[in-house]
Amino acid sequence: MNFHQLHIFYTVSEQGSFSAAAQRLHMTQPAVTMQVQALEDYFGAKLFDRSSKKIVLSEAGQVLLPYARRSIQLIREADQAMSAFTHMLEGRLQLGASLTIGEYVLPRLLGPFGKAYPNISIMMKVMNTSQIIEEIHKHQLNFGLIEAPVSHPAMVFEPVMGDELKLIVPWEHPLADKEEVTLAEALQYPFVLREQGSGTRRVMEEQMLDKGLDPGAMRVVMELGSTGAVKSAVEAGLGITIISASSVKHEVTLGLLKIVNISDASFKRQFYAIHLKSTLLPISAVTFLTFLREHTDEW
Incomplete structure (x- = not known):
């Protein structure tokens, strides 16, 4: 059990649905459901009655609710008590970020974070997940x-x-004149x-497998090791792609x-923070992750 799970549980109870809670928390609905299920597994009891259209607290959920409310208030x-201190935080954060996050998401947020916390310096390595895990270990x-x-x-x-992946096409592609297409059309x-x-x-x-489509049936003309290379190939007219919408803001503007938009499929996903179970994150790292959660709409 952790505070994040209690916060999600409390928000679901307040909003009355998993989808409304997901929107409020800037999370996907499956991620919210997964965290509530993890909390239910921990206590060995169902926390919500899902038999009706509007979910309601179970007896166990009613017992847990005031404790969740108190924990949120305490946080x-x-x-509030630490706000003055955190703005004076000093230190150096060493973090790893996968390609899309490191190249296209964090650069837009590091500037505002640096203004809010000028005494925290960040050293970021952009690498794949296995390399990140190895260096954390x-x-x-x-x-x-x-x-x-x-x-x-x-x-x-x-x-x-x-984050959400979108269908990306060259400006003069046959699909470029359409506001949305089906996945089969793409x-x-x-x-x-x-x-x-x-x-x-x-x-x-x-997502394709969920829709009953075989990814192996795609006509893949090129596989590339970075989002930047994929974008360049699409600009050159070599094909179309499905990548993070946040990575093409500049090219779309130009x-x-x-x-x-794909009308019959949604490629939503979560970005995750990862760290060792045996090591407590420094306050500066907790502050940085909190900043990311609070500014997720700005990138």
Whole structure:
């Protein structure tokens, strides 16, 4: 059990639905459901009655609710008491970030964070998930930010912010004139994709399988090891792709690429913070992760 789970449980009870709670918390609905289920597994009791359209607290949930409310209030009081101190925090954060996060998400947030906490310096390494885990395990990084959870007995994973993959096409592509298309329509064209095993590729393929479509049936003309390389290939007209919408804001503004909505599929995902179970994060790291959660809409 952790505070994050209690906060999610409390928000679901206040909002009356998992979807409304997910919107309030800037999380996906499956992520909210997963955290509530983890809390139910911990206590060995169902916390909500899901038999009706509007979920209601079970007897066990009613017992837990005042404790969750008190814990949230205590955290708020602690945050207020520490606010003056945290703005004077000093230190150096060493973190690892996977490609999409490190290249396109964090750069937009590091500036505002630096203004809010000018005495915290950040050293960021952009690398793949396995490299991040290895360096955290060797105590060379405080924590990492990755695009998909992985199973590791020594690590803790916590959702930090949400992201969504979109269909990206060249500006003069036949699909560029459409506001939205079906996934089947998009699959008629050649694709340029991230390499197998990347978080982006994994999310895309899992969604296709959920829709009963075989990822292996895609006409993949090129696989590349970075989002930047994929964007360049799409700009050159070599194919279309499905990547994070946050990674193409600049190209869309310049009229080089266009985002096309897929009407019958949603490629939403969570970004996760990862750190050692055996090591408490420094206050500066907790402050940074809190900052990311609070500013998730700004990137």
